[in-house]
Amino acid sequence: MRILVLTTAPRQPDNHLLWEGLREFADVEIHYFSKQEQKSLGAVLSRFDFSLYDRVICDLLFRYLVRQRRVLSRISGLLIYEEDACQEFIEGSKWEGAFSTFYLKLPNARIVLTGFQVCRKFQEMGVDAHFLPKGFDSSKLYNMGLERDIPLGFVGRLDSDTYKQRREFLQRAEKEFGLQILRAEPGDEYRKLLNRIKVFVSADIGLGEYMAKNFEAMACGCVLLAFKQGCGEEEALGLESGIHWLLYEGQEQFELFVEMLMTDTGLSDALACAGQMEAKQRFDYSAQSQSLFSLLVLPSDPALKRMSLWQRLLGLKFQIGGQHGN
Missing domain, CATH: 3.40.50 (Rossmann fold)
Incomplete structure (x- = not known):
């Protein structure tokens, strides 16, 4: 062909x-x-x-x-x-x-x-x-084994009105939980920044699907804390909450999960490891x-x-x- x-x-x-x-x-x-x-x-x-x-x-x-x-x-x-x-x-x-x-x-x-x-x-x-x-591109995004000195982070732009629900949620998390909203140039700078984040917060609210950042963060060894899309989306991806990532459905559950991940090192390490392996197997472009x-x-x-x-x-x-x- x-x-x-x-x-x-x-x-x-x-x-x-x-x-x-x-x-x-x-x-x-x-x-x-x-x-x-x-x-x-x-x-x-x-x-x-x-x-x-x-x-x-x-x-x-x-x-x-x-x-x-x-x-x-x-x-x-x-x-x-x-x-x-x-x-x-x-x-x-x-x-x-x-x-x-x-x-x-x-x-x-x-x-x-x-x-x-x-x-x-x-x-x-x-x-x-x-x-x-x-x-994601596995040749550019991978776990470097760096110290994760950013407890709670998000990397990306928030200026688009199309994704205003994401912006509002993340800005609230910034104010109440110290979430760091960060920017990085593609390539080495972006990979190194993801490798410094312990818990990557995703808020793809109102989108009906998961953005690439979710899988990029998992590939770099972050624990992924993401908004649940539901309606079969997670099953289609082959990912399970509590095994490969944690999914929240509202503010109260988000707050509970943040506290869990900040205090339970065993849980966060297990999620990061399983998430990284699954991302490599399922979402690597190759x-x-x-x-x-x-x-x-x-x-x-x-x-x-x-x-x-x-x-x-x-x-x-x-x-x-x-x-x-x-």
Whole structure:
């Protein structure tokens, strides 16, 4: 099988190992495009004769990809990899409702999404959607065995209004529990900072999936204390609370778990060790390549092929109407 991968660089998280790993299973040609190049994505796509490839993977910025429906609809064997489709369902997001509108106009495309619940919602709309969780680059993120002198930490930006629930929760934890909200440049600086954190606090509230930071922190040996998504998300990841991580469902439980982890060294050490091992086995991009390849060779769903575009859009219209009426 001959595969063409069109992806973004620089990109955070850097997932080049996901594409490089496909070379174990197929003849793979990878092209990296900057954000500036993608502003002229039509010209970029015109460089390729897509008929020369059995599969074409697009891991490009949605804000530019969404403008190329006409070109993309003519690509046989198209697979779109998207990590931000949860914004489809976040009220007030710039992209609320935009992903489904776009995907339903590409009935021949297979869509790989990084949230189990998010994927299931798109499937219910008639999209040929498949779940592959977010991953991490094991060549850059690993346990260095450093002293963990930051008891409670979070690394990342909080300025996006799309993720305001996360910001509010973390700022409260900063005020009440001394959570350190930190920033770091990608690469060595980010890895070293994660290696100094004992308990990494994740607050992916209202997102319906777990962000890559969760698995990056686990890979670096942090204890992960995360907000529970529920609805099968954890089972789909293969992670159990109390074994690989601790999941809280509200403020009271969060406070209880913080106290436990700060006082019970045996518990925190066991969670960190089990979490690190599981992250390496399940979410390392190199390990995920085989799962991705299985999605590339998976036959199309005949039921979706029989469903016409207007039927899909009609179903989506009724679904959205029902949601607004609740």
